[in-house]
Amino acid sequence: MKLHLTGVKSTQIDSSIRITGSKSESNRLLILQALFPGIQIENLSNSDDSAVMQKALARSSELIDIHHAGTAMRFLTAYFACQDGREVILTGSERMKQRPVQVLVEALNAIGAHVEYLEDYGCPPLRIRGKLLTRSSVELPADISSQYISALLLIAPSLPDGLKITLKGDITSLPYIEMTLGLLNRVGIRTQMKDSVIEVFHTRELPAKNCVVESDWSSASYYFSILALSVVGSRLGLKAYREDSLQGDRVLCELFRPLGVESKFEGDTLVLVKNALPNTDHLDLDLKEAPDLAQTLAVCCFGLGIGCDLKGLHTLKIKETDRLEALKAELTKLGARIRVTDRSLHLEGNAEMKAGVSIETYNDHRMAMAFAPLALKKDLYIEDSEVVSKSYPGFWEDLSKLGFFMDKA
Ligand SMILES: O=C(O)C1=C[C@@H](OP(=O)(O)O)[C@@H](O)[C@H](O)C1
Numbered sequence: 001m002k003l004h005l006t007g008v009k010s011t012q013i014d015s016s017i018r019i020t021g022s023k024s025e026s027n028r029l030l031i032l033q034a035l036f037p038g039i040q041i042e043n044l045s046n047s048d049d050s051a052v053m054q055k056a057l058a059r060s061s062e063l064i065d066i067h068h069a070g071t072a073m074r075f076l077t078a079y080f081a082c083q084d085g086r087e088v089i090l091t092g093s094e095r096m097k098q099r100p101v102q103v104l105v106e107a108l109n110a111i112g113a114h115v116e117y118l119e120d121y122g123c124p125p126l127r128i129r130g131k132l133l134t135r136s137s138v139e140l141p142a143d144i145s146s147q148y149i150s151a152l153l154l155i156a157p158s159l160p161d162g163l164k165i166t167l168k169g170d171i172t173s174l175p176y177i178e179m180t181l182g183l184l185n186r187v188g189i190r191t192q193m194k195d196s197v198i199e200v201f202h203t204r205e206l207p208a209k210n211c212v213v214e215s216d217w218s219s220a221s222y223y224f225s226i227l228a229l230s231v232v233g234s235r236l237g238l239k240a241y242r243e244d245s246l247q248g249d250r251v252l253c254e255l256f257r258p259l260g261v262e263s264k265f266e267g268d269t270l271v272l273v274k275n276a277l278p279n280t281d282h283l284d285l286d287l288k289e290a291p292d293l294a295q296t297l298a299v300c301c302f303g304l305g306i307g308c309d310l311k312g313l314h315t316l317k318i319k320e321t322d323r324l325e326a327l328k329a330e331l332t333k334l335g336a337r338i339r340v341t342d343r344s345l346h347l348e349g350n351a352e353m354k355a356g357v358s359i360e361t362y363n364d365h366r367m368a369m370a371f372a373p374l375a376l377k378k379d380l381y382i383e384d385s386e387v388v389s390k391s392y393p394g395f396w397e398d399l400s401k402l403g404f405f406m407d408k409a
């Protein structure tokens with residue numbers, strides 16, 4: 001459905017909302033729960049990606065389709081590889097069939113798994129013949145996706161001798177690896193990381209444990225952007241966040257400070273306040289550790305008339321779409337002067353935003369959500385607005401609560 005965002009009741013925001021649990025934490029805990037049934041999960045994400053994960057783990061069918069969910073594809077590949085005696089075919093959307101899994105498949109096969117490609121070499125769909133994985137050490141490149149490493153870490157405690165993983169090359173998206181280790185520790189599994197070597201110790205069983213998923217920081221990024229684009233004095237409370245968060249995207253609090261957004265905790269509510277105009281006309285950032293924030297930041301800078309140089313973006317080309325090309329195409333339509341390479345984005349400041357432009361979303365939830373805050377400046381259309389359900393099905397409803405006007409176009 002194409003949505004027309006026609007403006008906002010007031011550019012002075014004063015509201016509070018509750019976003020559901022992080023999809024990254026949820027999908028890790030769902031795998032751990034399948035391996036250690038004593039784990040109970042609260043505030044689970046209501047995202048499509050977590051729904052497909054739950055369905056895949058609950059069903060005994062041979063064919064499992066995880067649609068667009070990258071974490072589900074990677075984590076389930078590892079999970080089914082160690083389910084001795086079970087055979088599955090794991091497939092996904094057309095885009096998922098282009099997203100590489102070779103590094104993970106090779107690492108799993110090196111520890112005794114039997115995983116093979118059914119169509120293009122290196123990509124899903126996969127045929128997985130579950131086996132007892134008996135080898136206890138493996139090395140793999142860490143510069144393409146951290147999800148391969150998290151997938152191995154999640155099954156590691158259930159392997160007979162645990163697993164020692166040696167990471168080769170530059171580590172990308174490190175906070176997501178740390179999140180996995182943090183959750184393993186939280187449920188009672190012993191781990192150790194020294195430089196590029198990670199060890200997870202075998203765990204036979206765990207006592208019952210209630211795990212509360214923190215709300216999603218990547219989803220919170222759209223509200224940081226809204227506050228940055230709103231007038232000084234605006235305020236928004238985001239509920240169910242933690243100061244000791246396991247999510248790397250909590251770095252938002254620092255990244256948005258130069259754009260005039262201060263954040264502080266009041267109990268478990270993260271309170272965002274627009275307390276000043278931006279104190280810079282240019283941002284220079286390396287987002288290797290927070291790739292999911294790139295779209296939010298690029299679009300927000302454009303809306304503020306601020307230039308930016310974003311680097312560390314090499315993983316963006318293999319996500320839901322080629323996010324670098326998608327950003328370039330859609331920001332250019334709005335009037336931006338922008339250049340991208342295969343690992344960076346360069347936006348000039350002071351561009352005037354055109355009104356009434358229709359933004360294509362490329363099956364990518366973050367394209368829709370990153371561009372929506374621009375409605376604070378001029379009207380715009382968002383095509384296929386339902387894409388947001390991949391991570392945040394309630395996004396448009398929450399935006400309405402903040403006073404955004406929208407109609408079906
Ligand atoms: O492990 C995770 O939950 C994720 C890791 C990141 O992927 P990469 O490690 O492929 O960059 C991130 O972009 C994705 O949205 C979620």
Ligand SMILES: C=C(OP(=O)(O)O)C(=O)O
Nearest residue numbers: 068069070071292319320
């Ligand atoms: C890249 C993302 O997800 P995934 O890789 O899990 O599909 C995302 O949510 O931005």
